[in-house]
Amino acid sequence: MLLADVARTSLEISATSSRTDKTALLADLFRATEPDDAPIVVTYLAGRLPQRRIGVGWATLKERRPPAAEPRLTVREVHEAFDEIAAVSGKGAQTERRRLVHGLMDAATAGEQEFLLRLLGGELRQGALDAFAADGLAGAVGAAPAEVRRAVMLAGDLGTVARAVLEHGPAALAEFRLTVGHPVQPMLAQTAKDVDEALDRLGPCAVEEKLDGIRVQVHKDGDTVRVYTRTLDEITARLPEVTRTAAALPAAALVLDGEVLALGPDGTPRPFQETASRVGTRTARPDVPLSPVFFDVLAVDGRDLLGLPVTDRHTELARIVPQEARVRRLTVTDPADDRQRAAARAFLDEVLDRGHEGVVCKALDSAYVAGRRGASWLKVKPVHTLDLVVLGAEWGHGRRTGKLSNLHLGARRQDGSYAMLGKTFKGLTDALLAWQTEKLRELAVSDDGWLVRVRPELVVEIAFDGVQRSSRYPEGVTLRFARVLRYREDKPAAEADTVRTVLGLLRGRSQEDR
Numbered sequence: 001m002l003l004a005d006v007a008r009t010s011l012e013i014s015a016t017s018s019r020t021d022k023t024a025l026l027a028d029l030f031r032a033t034e035p036d037d038a039p040i041v042v043t044y045l046a047g048r049l050p051q052r053r054i055g056v057g058w059a060t061l062k063e064r065r066p067p068a069a070e071p072r073l074t075v076r077e078v079h080e081a082f083d084e085i086a087a088v089s090g091k092g093a094q095t096e097r098r099r100l101v102h103g104l105m106d107a108a109t110a111g112e113q114e115f116l117l118r119l120l121g122g123e124l125r126q127g128a129l130d131a132f133a134a135d136g137l138a139g140a141v142g143a144a145p146a147e148v149r150r151a152v153m154l155a156g157d158l159g160t161v162a163r164a165v166l167e168h169g170p171a172a173l174a175e176f177r178l179t180v181g182h183p184v185q186p187m188l189a190q191t192a193k194d195v196d197e198a199l200d201r202l203g204p205c206a207v208e209e210k211l212d213g214i215r216v217q218v219h220k221d222g223d224t225v226r227v228y229t230r231t232l233d234e235i236t237a238r239l240p241e242v243t244r245t246a247a248a249l250p251a252a253a254l255v256l257d258g259e260v261l262a263l264g265p266d267g268t269p270r271p272f273q274e275t276a277s278r279v280g281t282r283t284a285r286p287d288v289p290l291s292p293v294f295f296d297v298l299a300v301d302g303r304d305l306l307g308l309p310v311t312d313r314h315t316e317l318a319r320i321v322p323q324e325a326r327v328r329r330l331t332v333t334d335p336a337d338d339r340q341r342a343a344a345r346a347f348l349d350e351v352l353d354r355g356h357e358g359v360v361c362k363a364l365d366s367a368y369v370a371g372r373r374g375a376s377w378l379k380v381k382p383v384h385t386l387d388l389v390v391l392g393a394e395w396g397h398g399r400r401t402g403k404l405s406n407l408h409l410g411a412r413r414q415d416g417s418y419a420m421l422g423k424t425f426k427g428l429t430d431a432l433l434a435w436q437t438e439k440l441r442e443l444a445v446s447d448d449g450w451l452v453r454v455r456p457e458l459v460v461e462i463a464f465d466g467v468q469r470s471s472r473y474p475e476g477v478t479l480r481f482a483r484v485l486r487y488r489e490d491k492p493a494a495e496a497d498t499v500r501t502v503l504g505l506l507r508g509r510s511q512e513d514r
Helices: 003-015 019-031 035-045 075-086 093-106 110-120 128-141 145-155 158-168 170-175 195-202 240-247 272-280 310-320 338-353 430-443 499-507
Strands: 188-191 205-210 214-221 224-229 253-262 290-300 329-332 358-363 373-380 385-395 404-412 418-424 444-447 451-454 459-463 466-469 477-480 483-487
Touching: 003 019, 003 035, 003 075, 003 110, 019 035, 019 128, 035 075, 035 158, 075 093, 093 110, 128 145, 128 158, 145 158, 145 170, 158 170, 195 205, 195 338, 195 358, 195 373, 205 310, 205 338, 214 240, 214 272, 214 290, 224 240, 240 253, 240 290, 253 272, 272 290, 272 483, 290 310, 329 338, 338 358, 385 418, 385 430, 404 430, 404 459, 404 499, 418 477, 430 444, 430 451, 430 483, 466 499, 477 499
Parallel strands: 188 373
Antiparallel strands: 205 329, 205 358, 214 224, 214 253, 253 290, 358 373, 385 404, 385 451, 385 459, 404 418, 444 451, 459 483, 466 477
C-alpha cells in the first residue's frame, strides 16, 4: 500500500466529525490494505510508530526538504526506513539519523511529508484507532463489529486482528481466545462523583476498595508465572513477590487482575512514587517490597470467565486467592435500602482512612469487558483529580531558571486531539522539576525560548478545587487552583481524562465518553 493512501485517509478522517463517515473511510482503506501491511497502517493511523521511538527530534524535523512530485513510497518501505533509523547508535548517530530522515523526506510528496512530520512529532492524534478502526475493519470484511471488538480485546492489538481477517476472512475471529500467557486489555472504569450516584446508576453492585498502586495482570501456567502492566508490557523479572504469590495459589492455570503497591509496617500504603519507582526499575529491589492485591479472575484451569457476572468471578477469586491478597469489598444488593447505602458510604470512609484512593463500584451482573471503559464499573475518588496530558511547559525564572516549570495541561477530545485546560507550576518539588525538565526535553517538538511544546505522551495527575468557565481556553473551561500530585508513567495518553469528563464536573456530574 502506498503511504499516500494512508496520509489521505488520515486527513479525511480529521476533516469530518461524523462517526459513520470515519468508519466508512477506514473500511475503504482496509479493503485496499494487504494483510502484512495492516499492523503498520493501524499503528500509523493511531499516531504511533511500531518502533515506538527512533531517536529523531525536532532539530531534524524542522529542516524542510523539497517534496517529490509523485507518490511512490509504500508503507513497508517507510517501516523499513524507520527500522534502519532506530538501529543507528554510537558516534555520529545523530548525523546518520538526519541523513536517513532526509532521504525518506526526499522521496515523499508534500502530503506525505506533512503526515510523516506529524507522525514523528507525536501530533497525529485523532482517535481513529480506538474509536472507529475496529468498526471500519468489520465493515471491510463483512464481520459483526462486536466480534471484531472482542477479538481485539483478546489479542490486545488491532493490527494482529486486522492482518488475520484481511487474509482469512471473518472466520479468523474465532481463533482469538483468552489464552494464559497472552495478556488482554484491562477493563476500565468510568467516574461517579460519589457513592450515592454510583448506586443510582448501577443498581445492585459490589463496592471494592480502590488501591493507590500499579495495575498488573498475572498469568500462571504450571510453574511459569508472567506479570504484565496495563499497557501489556511484561515486567515479571521486576516483581518476584508477585510470582511467588501466584505460584503458591491452588490452580494450575490462572489469569488474575489486580494491583501491586508498597505497604508500610502498619499496612497502610507508602507514597505512590515509591511503588512507581520500584516497578519502573529493571531489576528487583528488596528495599521496597511490593504486595500484590487481586480483585478479579479472568480464567482458571482452562475456563474462560470473562462472560460470567462479577458475583461468579468473585466466588472463583475467593476460592483461589487468600483474603489477605484480595481487595476488601462490600456487596449492596438493594441500593434503595437506606441502611445499605449508609454502609456503602461508611465503607468508603474506612477505605480513605486506610490511605487508599477511594472505591470502585461494579454492577453484580456485569461481565469483564476487556479494553473498554464500561458503564458497569464506576470509580469514586472524593478528591478532585484528573489525569491530564502535558502539552508543553514554560522555562522557569528566578530559582527555577533552567528548569521547565509551568505546565500546559490538556484533556482528550472525542476525536483524539487535546484541548488545553490551563497551566500550573504548583506542587512541584525540586526533584520533580529536575525530572520533568529532562523528560519533557526528550519529548520536545519545538522550543521558542519561552515555551517548549512536547509530544502529547506524558500523563500527570492533577488535583484541583473545581472547574470554572473561562474564555481563555478552547473548551471554555479551566481548573481552579490546579496542582501536580504525581506523574503517571504507567498510564498512556489514550487513557487520560476527557473533555467530556471535565465538562461533566462543571455541571456537577462526571462521565466518560461512551
